[in-house]
Amino acid sequence: xxxxxxxxxxxxxxxxxxxxxxxxxxxxxTLLVLALLARxxxxxxxxxxxxxxISQRMLTRTLRGLEGDGxxxxxxFPTVPPSVEYALSAExxxxxxxxxxxxxxxxxxGGSSASM
Amino acid sequence: xxxxxxxxxxxxxxxxxxxxxxxxxxxxxTLLVLALLARxxxxxxxxxxxxxxISQRMLTRTLRGLEGDGxxxxxxFPTVPPSVEYALSAExxxxxxxxxxxxxxxxxxGGSSASM
DNA sequence: CAGTATCCGACCGGATACTG
DNA sequence: CAGTATCCGGTCGGATACTG
Numbered sequence: 001x002x003x004x005x006x007x008x009x010x011x012x013x014x015x016x017x018x019x020x021x022x023x024x025x026x027x028x029x030t031l032l033v034l035a036l037l038a039r040x041x042x043x044x045x046x047x048x049x050x051x052x053x054i055s056q057r058m059l060t061r062t063l064r065g066l067e068g069d070g071x072x073x074x075x076x077f078p079t080v081p082p083s084v085e086y087a088l089s090a091e092x093x094x095x096x097x098x099x100x101x102x103x104x105x106x107x108x109x110g111g112s113s114a115s116m
Numbered sequence: 117x118x119x120x121x122x123x124x125x126x127x128x129x130x131x132x133x134x135x136x137x138x139x140x141x142x143x144x145x146t147l148l149v150l151a152l153l154a155r156x157x158x159x160x161x162x163x164x165x166x167x168x169x170i171s172q173r174m175l176t177r178t179l180r181g182l183e184g185d186g187x188x189x190x191x192x193f194p195t196v197p198p199s200v201e202y203a204l205s206a207e208x209x210x211x212x213x214x215x216x217x218x219x220x221x222x223x224x225x226g227g228s229s230a231s232m
Numbered sequence: 233c234a235g236t237a238t239c240c241g242a243c244c245g246g247a248t249a250c251t252g
Numbered sequence: 253c254a255g256t257a258t259c260c261g262g263t264c265g266g267a268t269a270c271t272g
Binding site for chain 1: 121122123124125126129132133134135136137138139140141142143147148152165166167168169207210211213214215216217218219220221222223225226227229
Binding site: 043044045048056057060076079080081082083084 | 253254255256257
């Protein structure tokens with residue numbers, strides 16, 4: 001913890017797990033993807049249709065990032081054509097739950113929330 | 117709120133207050149600055165010294181952004197040389213409080229937190 | 233002390249085209 | 253259907269120099 005006169009080393013700050021998750025959530029589409037997956041699993045193109053304005057590239061990158069963090073699980077069904085399902089992991093669900101006070105704070109001060 | 121088959125318009129998502137605050141927090145130094153100011157008010161160069169690796173430019177930009185959001189208050193004492201104090205606003209303090217569950221979640225999964 | 237001004241590289245994110 | 257590959261502009265953020 002920080003005492004009143006700590007000098008914070010950059011490396012330590014960057015390694016902080018809070019910093020990591022907050023910077024991930026700050027990426028362009030992450031929060032919206034998580035908000036959708038919090039309701040039910042989605043297929044890739046289903047997400048693509050649900051999120052107006054996202055490119056295939058960014059949807060892929062966002063999902064891969066979340067998968068790498070263990071927040072989203074990717075399941076491939078080897079059908080023809082292939083079908084891939086994305087769902088929140090248990091950790092992802094916990095994360096979304098722990099976000100509730102923050103969203104409440106934001107809604108309280110900023111008006112109604114369109115997407116969560 | 118999102119029903120099971122909503123198509124989310126970009127403009128609405130970008131206008132979402134949750135999105136806004138999360139993207140602000142995701143900026144490079146924001147969280148660390150807030151964590152320091154949560155303990156006590158700081159002068160400009162005091163913050164500069166406390167945060168290893170931040171440039172004057174980025175410290176200024178970060179503080180101006182937080183000030184614009186109403187999360188930090190800037191007080192100028194017209195001494196010679198000038199002295200400027202930065203402190204969390206009431207809203208900023210509330211925000212930090214509402215972040216507690218998220219930091220707890222992050223620490224639980226990611227190990228100890230170095231800066232909060 | 234508390235900033236601005238300027239320059240610059242890196243990377244974030246969009247557009248488009250292509251594929252197993 | 254579920255992606256890659258490629259290109260490209262804009263912004264984020266660092267370095268350095270200067271100032272009331």
